[in-house]
Structures are given as C-alpha cells and as structure tokens.
Amino acid sequence: MQFEMPAQRPRSESVVPMINIVFLLLIFFLMTAQIAPPAPFEVTPPEAENETPAEGTFTLHISPGGTLGYADAEGDSALKALAAARESHCQEVACDETGPVLLLRVDGAADGAALAKLMGQIGETGFQTVKLVTRAN
Structure with a gap:
C-alpha cells in the first residue's frame, strides 16, 4: 500500500527580527x-x-510686556524659581567660577530699560554668564 505524502504548507516568515x-x-x-x-x-x-x-543650561523668557517666565513660574516667582534651580544644579554638578550659562529669550518688542534693570536682578541670583537668544535676519 502506498500512501501519499500530505502537501507541506510553506513556512511563514518570522516577525521576531x-x-x-x-x-x-x-x-x-x-x-x-x-x-x-x-x-x-x-x-x-x-x-x-x-x-x-x-x-x-537655563532659559529665562521675557514677554513683550516685561513678564518673566521660567518653567511653570511667571512674574516675580520666575526669578525665585530660577535661583532655586541654579542652586540645586550647582549642588549636583560642581559649578566652576562662572557657573551655568543663562539664556535670555527676550521678545524683540520688550523694553530695553526694563531688560537693563533685570540684568542686575539676574546677577543677584548668581548667574555670571548671560547670553541673548536671537534669530537670523
């Protein structure tokens, strides 16, 4: 007696790779x-x-009206939150003489006199290096 071999199904491709x-x-x-x-x-x-x-390392936002913003804090509390963030950063990472760099994202329509006054307040928080964010023309 001769039995027929059943037709083999083709192997499916593996999706593991x-x-x-x-x-x-x-x-x-x-x-x-x-x-x-x-x-x-x-x-x-x-x-x-x-x-x-x-x-x-840190970014401080300044609106056209002069409102400060850092993370979730706005207004006067933004500088306090920024100073606290700098302090905790310097505790985790040994800050050198200049410390971390602060980026200022200032709106082009913001008042220059208010920005100059703000620079003194930023210096009091411990930042010695501040860079202004600009856009190419």
Missing part, C-alpha cells in the same frame, strides 16, 4: 531625545547677523 529592530529603534530614540519643558509663553527674539546659536 522585525520586532527586535523596532525595539532597538525605540530605545535609540528614547536615549537620544532631549526632552525640554515647554516655553511659558511665545517670544519672538530680536534679529541679529550672528548665526551662531546661543547655548546654555
């Missing part, structure tokens, strides 16, 4: 992503010819 690649990409993007807190309000920086972007 694809899942591995997806997880590796996910881990890569999570490790390289820089998560920054949202700006407290929208600011249009002044124009400048310098194309080098300013870099710093």
Whole structure:
C-alpha cells in the first residue's frame, strides 16, 4: 500500500527580527531625545547677523510686556524659581567660577530699560554668564 505524502504548507516568515529592530529603534530614540519643558509663553527674539546659536543650561523668557517666565513660574516667582534651580544644579554638578550659562529669550518688542534693570536682578541670583537668544535676519 502506498500512501501519499500530505502537501507541506510553506513556512511563514518570522516577525521576531522585525520586532527586535523596532525595539532597538525605540530605545535609540528614547536615549537620544532631549526632552525640554515647554516655553511659558511665545517670544519672538530680536534679529541679529550672528548665526551662531546661543547655548546654555537655563532659559529665562521675557514677554513683550516685561513678564518673566521660567518653567511653570511667571512674574516675580520666575526669578525665585530660577535661583532655586541654579542652586540645586550647582549642588549636583560642581559649578566652576562662572557657573551655568543663562539664556535670555527676550521678545524683540520688550523694553530695553526694563531688560537693563533685570540684568542686575539676574546677577543677584548668581548667574555670571548671560547670553541673548536671537534669530537670523
């Protein structure tokens, strides 16, 4: 008696390598992503010819009306929150003589006299290096 061999079904492709690649990409993007807190309000920086972007550790926002914003704090409490953040940063990371760099994101329509007065208050919080964020024209 001769039996016929049943027809073999083709092997399905394994999806395990694809899942591995997806997880590796996910881990890569999570490790390289820089998560920054949202700006407290929208600011249009002044124009400048310098194309080098300013870099710093902390960012203080100043609205056209002169309102200060840092993280979730606005107004006078923004400077207090900024000083506290600088203090905790310097406790975790040994700050050198100049300390961390503060970025000022000032609206182009903000008052220059108010900005000059603010520089003294920023100096009292302990920041010695302040950079102004501008946009290329």
